[in-house]
Amino acid sequence: MIGHAEKAATFVANDERVHWHDRALWFVRLKRDRQAESIPEWEALREAAAAIKAHTLSRIADYLEEFERNAKANGIHVHWARDGAEHNAIVHRILAERGVTRLVKSKSMLTEECHLNPYLEAHGIEVTDTDLGERIVQLRHEPPSHIVLPAIHLKKEDIGELFHRELGSAEGASDPQYLTEAARGHLRQKFMAAQAGLTGVNFAIAETGGFVVCTNEGNADMGTSLPPVHIACMGVEKIVPQTKDLAIFLRLLARSATGQPVTSYTTHFQGPMRGGELHVVIVDNGRSAILGQETFRRSLSCIRCGACMNTCPVFRRSGGYSYGYTVPGPIGSLLAPLRDPSKFGSLPFASSLCGSCSDVCPVKIDLHHELYAFRQELVRRKVVPLYKRLGMAVMSAVLARPWAYRLAGSLMRWAMPRLPRALVYGPWNLWGRQREIPPMPRESFRELIKKEAK
């Protein structure tokens, strides 16, 4: 297991960029705050959103059946996939049966999770991600580093150089307006040539059998209103019971995500385009197993706004790639180890447990409590590295015995100043790698108090 700290090492090596990344995300957090403060009923909205999600999860199978029934009545084809492999095979079959070789996609974290792009490309289908940030990272052969801001780790000069190489834009150009225009022209051609469009789903509505997709760029609308085939992929947890629930979630989503009052386009698909066809693929891929875990099931309420990432002091300073999972940040630090604890066991520790993530979460997932609970779970299951388990055992033995604590303290105060530096800062001193151990006081706090009391 390569842990979060090891993966973060390359990112934190560039101090200037770490601070720039930190500030860029904090800027988004502040925009979110301004929007949240402008709504007097913000906290009531969060409460309602959390309750709707909890209710929906308690009856999720019923609501999915209701959605399927209504979607079919609207002329939508509904498919079900147990895992990523089945999802990819379904999407490929739909495309292959219709002779599609050029697909345009709008943002879908689910298809990232299922690794759809490489699968389709291996089957000879050209896949173009059309969200600007996603197109940037696709051209760099990288995954998104953030679920809402896929290219937040890059500077405009990086993108200018990439576009010069890949799209033939002017050398040395780095003006965002100019670069966006270059991408617009390039992607217009892709839209015009595509034979099918694929989108994610922000919310699927049981009551109507329709679904909603939110974008600022309009790429989901373009990709699904020109070619005759639209495939929408959704995790089972995207379902909401009624149309009126959308009001609550849409009031929260964009404000939490980017600090906008609403996205530029909030599109409601309730049936195929005239003369076209519409497919919805409903995917489990481990979600029903998470539902069965009482402590962690609330992580399924996530509406993928990314607010927990923008506010997280660890994410802001370590970058999305340090998590090694499609969804990074606090919510990803739950979802990833829920999927594979041995591979992602370090992620629940990539948190200061400050609770800022829980404070901004629009659906009130108790993120830092769940991260803390997950740490305990990992220790119980012995997924935590041996050094950490041994360290914890020694610590609890010492801290549980006042005499041992006093003895250890006086030993340290005596020994530390006398030990050679090479010994104190050996490879076993993980804490001391980036930090200096503070000088040892001559007396303990206890001795100090005793003296004062006299």
Added chain:
Amino acid sequence: MTSRDAILASLRRNAPPVSPLPEVPAAMTYADPERQFAEAFGSVGGKFVRVTSLADVNTALKTFAPYTQARRIASLIPDVGRANVDLAALKDPHELEGIDIAIIAGEFGVAENGAVWVPGSMLGPHRAIFVVTQHLVLVMPAGQIVHNMHQAYDRIRLERPGFGTFISGPSKTADIEQALVIGAHGARSCTLFLVGSQAR
């Protein structure tokens, strides 16, 4: 067992006890929803224009640079704009490419966020029109502004099958260093004419 049945069975097996649906919280309203809407629409990058009649829209368009320079104009509102594209004659939505201006009716607006509801029925034969066009002009009757999204969904009755979208300003992106750029894929500008006599 099919995947469908396996997924549903697994979800049923693992679901917690049923919890109730909450009450919808009382939402903020505005003393002057039209003014709030105008402000919100401006804040999302749109241009708000208040006029009293459709004739005024035509007059105002004459000084709107993208309109005066436009070569291909489509209008879905009779007698508004000098349309020279017959949308019904286009067999394929790809033929929309190259339209400079599209003039479309909005059904109602939302004061809290400047969103305009445009149901599929107002988009004519090719729904892609609102996003393929280079510039978008929305025309909406005055007095059709609700305070918030809750009231919006009380009004919406989507056809089945159906399509509808909230449009809040022009297409935009901030994917390059968080710098806001207007005109990502869709409309490079979004102008809204609110038409009717002043209410007060």
